[in-house]
Amino acid sequence: MKIKDDFAIEVDENEILKLLGDEKKVKEKWKDIVKEEIQWTKTYIKPFIIYEQYKIIALEKQQIILENQVLLEGKGVDKYFDQCHGIIMAIATIGKEIDERIEEEFKTGDYIRGIILDYIGNKILESITCCFFEEQSHLLGQSQMGLTLPLSPGDLHFSLAEQKKIFKSLQPEKIGISLNETDMMTPLKSISMIYGLGKGFKTPISHQSCKNCQVAHCTYYPKEKIMLTIHRQDRTYCFQVKAKTNLLEFLRKEKIWIESPCNGAGVCGKCKVFFVEGVPPPMNLDRLHLTKEELQKGIRLACVADLQQSATIRLLQQSESIQVMETGMERHQEKSIEADQRIFRLKMKGMNSTSPSYGLGVDIGTTTVVIYLMDLKKGQTIDQISGANQQRVYGADIITRIQYTIDNPEGLSILQKTIVAQLNQMIEALCYQNAITPLDIHEVVVVGNTVMLHLFFGVSCVQLAQAPYTPVFTEEVVIKGREIGLNVNGDVVLLPGVAGYVGSDLTSAILASGMAEEKGYSLLVDLGTNGEMVLGNRDQMIACSTAAGPAFEGTNITWGMAGVLGAICSVDFSKDHVFQTIGHHKAIGICGSGVLDLVAQLRKYEMIDGTGRMKKPEEIKLPKNLQERVQIKSGAPEFLLTETIAFTQKDVREVQLAKGAIRAGIEVLLREQRIENLKQIQHVYIAGGFGNFMNVRSSLDIGLFPKEFANRIVSIGNAAGMGAKLCLISEEARKKVNESKKRIQYLELSNHVEFQDYFLNNINLP
Template structure:
């Protein structure tokens, strides 16, 4: 049949991606991606849970927000490609545990307080209309791994193929929760570092997602004046509107490289910086030191990287670095035994590996083993959509994966504190 279609979705805390798939030949017909509209209720899931606690109708508001957005995105794809929504045979959804509970309007307070248990982590199927999603077929949630590691990670493992290799691999999902996966076909361990959304552009003063106009690359030079050659590149080569995750990473690496910030992360005062061009970019606004990235003519649309931004990155990179070290230790292996390190998400498409190494987020021993695999959650959701065999593998991944809780581990705390510093 020419009217046999499917939808695969990655419901992220920050971004929602939607894929229209031809179920006959597996072709991806079209894709759309948007910022999660729940973001106005909180940059991360903890803030959104707080919103539901503080507002009587909060969970219903968040449910309606994500359901409406799913329906709008499906409508856009179907209208654009002359596909009837009634001919959507199946929709598969990957996402973190809290986002999936919110889709169903289930209270998430159970995850935010002891004993921190999710209502479900299993794979579940619904009639679309039953949960308010306007398609003719079934909506299938991929299985999650634990209360803090959702089906987006299951999908990522599936997409990477690390569960089928004899060699050890690491999968990094540098989204809001900062999940780290280590393993092979004999077993997988995973942790959630709560790295925060810095690498998605959130909690950064001029931060933005990976959209057109986002500054994705920054390269300083002592010879570039305020009105000289640009020190950045933007996605789509558009006018700059903010800084996305890869640009945030570059900013810290470059500021460290040129001595604008020291090993503790402190941004130096202008009079402490020798280079006349670099020192001219350091200003104090709202009692905070800031480094000028892009100066607009009227200064109303200028873009800065602030001292607070540096601290946000320090927290995120320290959590990721410490998480990797704990998992390596837990498996009793060395970096030499790691065959590949996969970077998931759009962030990985633009990430400068040297910058990640320079700031200490990734171990230098693995610099030649880093691979970007794009939106692995979306890719895994597509695989789950198209193949019963892949659905079986997703269930096998759930069973073979052990969650490592970091909050009560002294070694994680030690590694975290040590990783807050910059070492060049």
């Protein structure tokens, strides 16, 4: 066996920057890191190629028999090598050091650095294989021989199983390369190649082969069409698409939703799809996020799957059926709207004409959208409709959506058109169901967080991604529906918000809760990715927003997901069936309320200690049915809910961070209001979908709320939507929202000196 190790490492900084994005801003931002990491590779990376030449003894249908008795099998290989009398087998690697660095950066959350290292590693591997190709073709050229482009196991001709035969021939263990049971090499940045050699044909000029390479969107790649069949539940879609189309981008374009919280950055590992046919070779990010079993089954990440051949896929998620909280608190439900008017002494708007008049209350949430159709004369809700916010295909949370507008010149317009088109579809459905037309809709009141309202209006929200998070507008806005493309007859009113991260969903919820009318103190918390909260009474209110992270929305949790059919939504270890799923479907993941219960139960049964450390099986003594669920994986304990769905140490930490941030926000508000005796808080209102489904006992057990709140917590469901409805039927309610906005003092927690202390004090579990 021969070994080549005299490679010079040269990586073009501009090529790496190009991979990070075309925009100048992007390039400027990451330039220093790219330089630094290229420098690092020059010191620590030591590439090797081990190789050997073998004579071909026979070429048969789909087979090559070599002089060393190895039989290589693959589709069309007999044709590919038909002019060759020999082959060169080679395995190239750039060593394990870069794998370790990438893993470390991902673990510590420096994803960009990890991705940059990944790109640099790929480039080095590509450059050493090119160098090897050129050297070999030069040597062979002296004997009038040519060299074919290489084939690698896993590409179009050879299956991955052929990897073993190359290993058997070359024994690359000598240069530190090993093969696992799924035929994947370690280090990850390694590649095996088979070149044909013979007289009578010319060596191609470039080492790059379009047919076999996996670089998507290459300008030289022939634009072949392939068939893509997609199965989702009971629906099947068929498309003709260009070869090398990225699967996630295609699904987005066709508005076929799959979870992709990191917006295709390859960080979250949630965009899993099952390839029934045409499974692409696994990429590094697939290997990073998927288990061996998943890789073997044909599961891949949609964001890294560039379709090279016709494929049939099955979508694993059924998330179009998200649980949506459409109703508000009991006293504000439609049936008791008259009672609401008494409570707030609201005057109904007078409608003079005798013709019917309708209005819409619209709540645009980051995850869901709800529209209420109201009869403006009677002040009654006629109908309602809800669905997942279709902008979700561009990112699960507001930060990834803002990022989408930064990364794509058309991003803002795409997001604006998406939400307007969705609202128009929903309005059409409501009108059809109720035998009215959009011309009958005279007013629309819209509420949402500040980012959603900016996107709805098509106004840039880039400044909301960086301190001091200044929105373009927070005041009430009134505009003709047609001017923003909404298919209604009258005005669209956007209720006022308070700040970049305290939007009109909170001011509207304040109205619906009635807290701005009360003498006693109330705390209102809207639990989402940002825990928005307000504490006060009719005299004054203080609001803030904590970057709680999306743990309670199921994101950032290994098996976390939105509240969809099959999501584990409650956990109780004292029951025979320790968990329940939404719709009693087979468990496919765990949503926020399940996550909350699970941590509370793990702590109650002492499977985790007060610091959040998960105990090992030998440290705990539990009933058999629970004990056998605790297992060690990769040296760390985890809790198994099903054979595959596990809750890990990292997941516990995510919950601790979210809980610590929310509790710290509450403590800061209490301090700012100088409230020491918690009995002064008369009501604790929890708004939003998660608040409605969460188990209050679990929230107290993990210290999300002080235990003194035990009997005062009231879930008020979609209070934002309820506030929108009240504003639709009453001018007075609208005035109240605008007045209360003026009484709300906004507190920016990132500038608050004590927030960090409160946060650290509340990370542990009681």
